Each structure stands twice: as C-alpha cells, then as structure tokens.
Amino acid sequence: MSDVFIAFQANEESRPVIDAIVADNPHAVLSHPTGLVKVNAPNALTIRRETIEGLIGRSFDLQQIHVNLVTISGYIDEDDDQLTLSWKH
Amino acid sequence: MNIDLQAREITPLRNTYDHVARHIGGDKVASRYQEATFGAQPMVNFHYRPTWDPGHELFDAGRSKIVLADWYVLKDPRQFYYATWTMTRAKQQDAMESNFQFVEQRGMLSMMSDALRDKTLEILMPLRHAAWGANMNNASICAYGFGTAFTAPAMFHAMDNLGVAQYLTRLGLAMGDAQTLDEGKQRWLEAPAWQGLRRLVEDSFVVQDPFELFVAQNLLIDGLLYPLVYGAFVDDHVALQGGTAVAMLTNFMPEWHDESARWIDAVVKAAATESEANRALLREWSRHWVDRAQAALAPIARLALGDQGEAVLNEAREQLQTRLDKAGLKA
Numbered sequence: 001m002s003d004v005f006i007a008f009q010a011n012e013e014s015r016p017v018i019d020a021i022v023a024d025n026p027h028a029v030l031s032h033p034t035g036l037v038k039v040n041a042p043n044a045l046t047i048r049r050e051t052i053e054g055l056i057g058r059s060f061d062l063q064q065i066h067v068n069l070v071t072i073s074g075y076i077d078e079d080d081d082q083l084t085l086s087w088k089h
Numbered sequence: 090m091n092i093d094l095q096a097r098e099i100t101p102l103r104n105t106y107d108h109v110a111r112h113i114g115g116d117k118v119a120s121r122y123q124e125a126t127f128g129a130q131p132m133v134n135f136h137y138r139p140t141w142d143p144g145h146e147l148f149d150a151g152r153s154k155i156v157l158a159d160w161y162v163l164k165d166p167r168q169f170y171y172a173t174w175t176m177t178r179a180k181q182q183d184a185m186e187s188n189f190q191f192v193e194q195r196g197m198l199s200m201m202s203d204a205l206r207d208k209t210l211e212i213l214m215p216l217r218h219a220a221w222g223a224n225m226n227n228a229s230i231c232a233y234g235f236g237t238a239f240t241a242p243a244m245f246h247a248m249d250n251l252g253v254a255q256y257l258t259r260l261g262l263a264m265g266d267a268q269t270l271d272e273g274k275q276r277w278l279e280a281p282a283w284q285g286l287r288r289l290v291e292d293s294f295v296v297q298d299p300f301e302l303f304v305a306q307n308l309l310i311d312g313l314l315y316p317l318v319y320g321a322f323v324d325d326h327v328a329l330q331g332g333t334a335v336a337m338l339t340n341f342m343p344e345w346h347d348e349s350a351r352w353i354d355a356v357v358k359a360a361a362t363e364s365e366a367n368r369a370l371l372r373e374w375s376r377h378w379v380d381r382a383q384a385a386l387a388p389i390a391r392l393a394l395g396d397q398g399e400a401v402l403n404e405a406r407e408q409l410q411t412r413l414d415k416a417g418l419k420a
Contacts, residue, residue, distance in 0.1 A: 012121055034096045057166040057351075058177065 004045050004074030004085040007038040014068040020051035036070055044086035045074070112161055125170035127161055129237040150235040153300040155360050155367050160236025162363070163356045167242075167348065174245045178252070181341055185256065188337040189263070197334035198264050205330050206264060212322060212393045213339070214261050214273025215283050219314070220254035222290035223247075226306040234299035242352055246307065249349070253342055260338045282392045285385035300360070304371060305378040307353045312412065313382050315346040316405040322393045354416050361417035372418050379409065 006021070008014035010032065018037050022028055028041040039045065049062045062083060074085035103110070105119035108128030113119055119127075135147045145152055150160060157163070169177070192198060201209070227247035234240040261269045277283050289310065296302040319342045328336040361368040383406055390398030413419070 015118070015120070034098055057168045058173070058348075 001042055002087055003040045003042055004072075004087070005038055005040045006045060006047075006072050006085060007033075007036050007070040008065070009068040009070060010035055010037045011068060014065075016052050016055040017047065017065055017068075019055055021045065021047055024048050024051050041085075044084060044088075046082055046084045049081045120168065121172065122165075122168040122170045126164075126238050126241065129241075130160070130235070148235055152233050152235065153298050154370055155298075155300040157236075157360065157363055157367075161238045162359045163236060163239045164359070165238065165242045165352050166355045167352055169242060169245060169352075178249070181344070185338075185341055188340060189259070192334040192337055193263065197337075201332050201334070202330075205327065205332050208393070209327055209332060209335055210261065210264060210269055210273065211276070212318065212389065213257055213335075214269060215277040215280075216314075216318065217254045217257045217261075217270070217273060218277045219286060219290055220250050220257065222293065223250040223306055223311065224254065226293055226296075226302055229294075230299045230303050230306075233297075234303075239303075239356065243303070246349060246352075249345055253345070256339060256341055260335070263338065282388040285388060289381055289385040301374050303353075304357065304374045307349070308357060308412075309375060309378040309409070310382045311346065312350075312409045313379070313386055313402070313405050315343060316408065317386060317390055317402060318393070319343040319346070321401045321405070326394060350412070354412055357413075357418070358416040368417060375413055375418055379406065 008017060014037065018030070018039065021039050022030065024047070025039075025041050025045050028039050028045060031038045031040065047062070047065065049060055052060045052062075062078070062080060065083070072085060074087060075089050077084045077086070077088075104116050105113070105124060106128070109119045109124050110116065112127035113123055131148055138145070139147055150157070198206075224247050227243045227250060230243040231240045231247065234243060258270060261273065277287055293302065293305055293310070296305060319339060323332075323336050323339055324343070357371060361371050383402060386402055387399065390402040392398070394401055
C-alpha cells in the first residue's frame with residue numbers, strides 16, 4: 001500500500017480545495033513545507049467539486065485547481081465533478 | 090564564493106485580527122470574506138448626529154423595525170467581498186462580450202421580424218428605468234442600513250443593477266439607435282401600461298426602513314419581474330420566435346437573478362428566524378409589496394404575452410411564494 005499525495009501553494013485560493021479534500025478523505029494527512037500545503041493519503045484521494053462549492057458558496061470549475069497545483073503523485077482519474085488520485089492504472 | 094540560501098519558516102503568532110476572531114471564535118484561520126466583513130461596522134465614536142436626521146446616529150440599527158441581536162448574522166452565502174465579486178462579474182462580462190460579438194458578426198438581430206423586434210423593445214427598453222430605480226434603492230439600503238454584512242453586498246447589488254441597465258442600453262443600441270432609448274423613456278413616462286410599475290418604483294424611493302426596502306425591491310419586485318421578463322417573455326416567447334439573439338444579449342440578467350436570490354433569501358431567512366416579531370413584520374411587508382408588484386406588472390405581462398400574461402404572472406407569484414415559505418414566511 002502506497003500513499004498518493006497532492007500539493008498546492010499555500011494561499012487563499014487553495015484553502016477551500018484543501019478543506020474539501022480533508023472533509024472528503026478522512027485518512028488524509030496535511031503537512032506544510034515552506035509555502036506549500038501537502039496532502040498525503042493511503043491508496044487514494046478524491047477532490048469533489050460539490051464539496052468545494054459548498055464551502056465557498058459559489059460555483060467552481062474543477063480545472064481552477066491547476067492555478068495553484070504544485071505536484072501530484074498517483075494516477076489521475078478525472079471528470080467535471082471529481083479528480084481521484086490512486087495507484088489503479 | 091558560496092551563497093548559502095536558506096528557507097525560514099515564519100509562523101504567525103495569531104491567525105487573524107481580534108475583531109474578526111471575536112466573531113468566528115478561537116484562533117481559527119479566517120477567510121478574506123470574514124476579514125472583510127466581521128468587525129468592519131463602525132459602532133462607536135460617531136461624533137455629531139447627522140443634521141439631516143438628528144433622531145439617529147450616523148450608523149443606527151434603529152432606522153429599521155427589524156431587531157437583531159447581532160447584525161452579522163445576515164451573512165452572504167456567496168461570500169462575496171470586493172475581490173471575489175469583481176472577478177465573478179468580470180468573467181460574466183467576458184461571456185457577455187463574447188455573446189455580443191457572436192450576435193453582431195452573424196447579424197442575428199436583423200433576422201428578427203419587425204413585429205418581434207418592436208415587441209422586444211417595447212418591453213425591454215422601459216426596464217432600463219426600473220433597473221436604475223433598483224440601483225438607487227440598493228444604494229439607499231447601503232447608506233441607511235446597519236451592519237457591514239448587510240450593507241456591503243447591497244452596494245454590490247446596486248452596481249449589478251446598473252450593469253443590467255447598461256446591458257439593456259446596449260441591446261437597444263444594437264437593435265436600433267439612440268432614438269430607441271428615448272422611445273423607451275417616453276413609454277416609461279407616458280404609456281398607460283407602464284405607469285403602475287413607474288409609480289411603484291417612485292414610491293419605493295421614499296421607503297424609510299432599509300430592510301423593508303430590501304424586501305420590497307430585491308425580493309418582491311425583482312422576484313416577480315425577472316421570471317416574468319427573462320423567463321417567460323425572453324426565453325419562452327421571444328427566443329422561440331427567432332429572437333435567440335435577445336436571450337444571448339440578456340443572458341446576464343436571469344443568471345444574476347438566480348445567484349443573488351440565494352443571498353436575498355438567506356438574509357430574509359436569518360432575520361425571520363431571529364424572532365416572531367421579525368417574522369410577522371416580514372410577512373406583513375411581503376404581503377403588501379407583492380400585491381403591489383403583481384398589480385403593477387399585470388399590464389406589462391399582458392403587453393408582453395397577451396392573454397397568457399395573467400396566467401404567467403400568477404405562476405411567477407406562486408413560485409415567489411414558495412421562496413417566501415422556504416425563508417420562513419409561510420402565511
């Protein structure tokens with residue numbers, strides 16, 4: 001079993017994305033290297049657009065995460081509503 | 090020569106300002122919306138009472154009959170502060186510019202029949218003046234209201250109404266010329282079908298209670314006007330008869346109406362939830378102003394949709410009542 005991770009710049013825009021990931025992925029662990037927020041999770045991690053929209057109170061295009069996305073580990077499965085990182089190829 | 094670069098972690102001693110922390114509790118990280126809103130309302134040191142209203146302080150919750158222990162409960166679910174509101178509207182403006190280009194390049198407006206063109210202008214041009222009225226009223230709500238959570242989004246709403254008026258102006262100029270706008274103004278001033286709405290708007294200018302004005306203008310007048318004009322008339326009638334261009338060039342209006350309805354409904358619900366007295370007051374205001382709004386819009390509905398006008402307006406009223414019920418104002 002391996003971790004997947006995703007890292008964002010630590011700023012105002014990425015805050016609701018991080019909060020959504022933490023809310024939807026109970027086994028996720030945060031760390032804060034300088035200037036970044038890194039989320040590690042065993043096996044898989046999912047970002048849901050609906051959760052982010054609930055936090056910010058406005059509509060959100062999942063592609064907006066790329067503005068502050070720094071790096072990813074894992075294979076990506078994405079559509080308009082979610083982005084999942086896992087080791088399933 | 091060796092240059093030794095190091096990254097130093099400097100962690101903040103506190104996560105936000107005391108006047109914000111007082112409202113969100115503990116030492117939590119605050120969002121920009123929270124920092125722009127909580128604790129921003131001036132509460133003390135007002136010095137002189139205004140010469141134009143010596144019965145009140147400069148900022149005075151007493152200008153409204155609504156009573157709230159904490160006016161910050163009227164939060165905006167959209168969490169708009171200046172930056173997010175500006176960026177959202179900028180994106181919408183880009184989309185509208187795109188629509189204007191699309192329509193103009195293909196000459197879509199000239200493909201409309203004369204009858205449809207005339208009917209469209211007859212209904213939409215006088216609404217520039219209704220939108221201006223809404224701009225005035227929201228500026229008034231911002232000026233005389235109490236509590237930054239309530240007044241700041243009112244100013245955004247005032248500017249949004251100005252945007253609506255400007256889009257209607259551009260539509261008029263695209264479909265006609267400056268005289269088209271003058272004709273619309275003449276209708277607003279003189280045509281019998283419009284005098285009910287005009288009187289309603291002008292009467293709203295002298296409503297003294299900022300919360301009553303909020304309910305009258307944003308919830309009740311607009312709550313009937315927008316579904317009638319942009320839902321029933323533009324989308325279901327004009328667009329289906331070859332006027333798709335009109336729907337494109339007024340796309341901002343229904344989109345903005347739905348988005349701001351979330352804010353308006355949340356504010357009314359928060360005020361109604363606080364006390365039975367507030368709820369009774371809101372119910373009384375709603376009954377009064379929705380009756381007036383429906384009466385004022387009836388001749389316009391008939392002008393726009395003929396025999397179907399009355400039924401459409403009734404349906405809009407029913408849907409507005411559902412909104413009111415959800416906000417806790419069930420009769």
